[in-house]
Amino acid sequence: DVKVTQSSRYLVKRTGEKVFLECVQDMDHENMFWYRQDPGLGLRLIYFSYDVKMKEKGDIPEGYSVSREKKERFSLILESASTNQTSMYLCASSLQTRGNQPQHFGDGTRLSIL
Amino acid sequence: GQSLEQPSEVTAVEGAIVQINCTYQTSGFYGLSWYQQHDGGAPTFLSYNALDGLEETGRFSSFLSRSDSYGYLLLQELQMKDSASYFCAVRGNTGFQKLVFGTGTRLLVSP
Numbered sequence: 001d002v003k004v005t006q007s008s009r010y011l012v013k014r015t016g017e018k019v020f021l022e023c024v025q026d027m028d029h030e031n032m033f034w035y036r037q038d039p040g041l042g043l044r045l046i047y048f049s050y051d052v053k054m055k056e057k058g059d060i061p062e063g064y065s066v067s068r069e070k071k072e073r074f075s076l077i078l079e080s081a082s083t084n085q086t087s088m089y090l091c092a093s094s095l096q097t098r099g100n101q102p103q104h105f106g107d108g109t110r111l112s113i114l
Numbered sequence: 115g116q117s118l119e120q121p122s123e124v125t126a127v128e129g130a131i132v133q134i135n136c137t138y139q140t141s142g143f144y145g146l147s148w149y150q151q152h153d154g155g156a157p158t159f160l161s162y163n164a165l166d167g168l169e170e171t172g173r174f175s176s177f178l179s180r181s182d183s184y185g186y187l188l189l190q191e192l193q194m195k196d197s198a199s200y201f202c203a204v205r206g207n208t209g210f211q212k213l214v215f216g217t218g219t220r221l222l223v224s225p
Contacts, residue, residue, distance in 0.1 A: 004156075031210065031211050033212075035215075040122070040217060041217060042201060042215045042216055042217040042218050043157070043201065043203075043215040044215075045212065045213075045214070048210070048212060050210055056210070056212075058212075059214070090156070090157070092157075094211045095211075096210070096211060097211075100144075100145050100147070100162045100164065100205070100211075101211050102147070102159030102162070103149075103157075103159065103211070103213065104159075105156040105157045105158070106156060107155065107156050108156065
């Protein structure tokens with residue numbers, strides 16, 4: 001089974017801090033994704049990566065950056081955390097093939113910015 | 115852009131059949147997926163439709179009509195453990211496995 005591990009289940013940070021969320025997958029997947037999930041808004045894509053050092057903006061990239069230095073690890077960075085970034089953050093990975101490949105999700109990090 | 119609409123909540127009783135609808139507007143279309151998420155858990159993949167028609171996987175089936183930009187997830191013989199949120203997701207016409215998710219439908223199954 002694919003395992004996607006997010007470094008923290010719960011995290012509390014202060015406004016203005018630089019925050020790192022880490023995600024590791026163990027299935028050699030090319031694609032990795034970061035979403036945020038808010039009530040009534042579903043999952044919204046922040047950034048994704050299709051290869052080491054490659055990244056693409058999703059639908060809501062403002063205030064975030066990402067890093068993918070190794071294939072198995074994808075980091076989400078909040079450059080200067082703000083209260084409106086309080087949310088559940090979900091990481092996912094998938095294979096890159098011509099056909100459909102399901103995304104495999106981690107358990108999420110519930111981030112509170114005070 | 116892409117947008118998906120699904121009902122916010124559906125209720126049903128054990129043993130019943132329930133249908134969760136999803137309509138989408140996309141600039142390109144490469145397939146409709148469904149994911150299940152229990153409270154506090156990770157979303158998990160349920161099914162995928164690229165072509166029109168019905169795909170069946172055990173108690174769950176998923177349907178797609180590309181001409182109507184419409185799909186649904188059908189859950190039969192409902193069980194209490196089916197209480198969860200269900201998300202439809204569209205993959206646009208790109209080379210990436212990138213999805214746009216709907217806002218989710220919360221299914222409540224009662225005894």
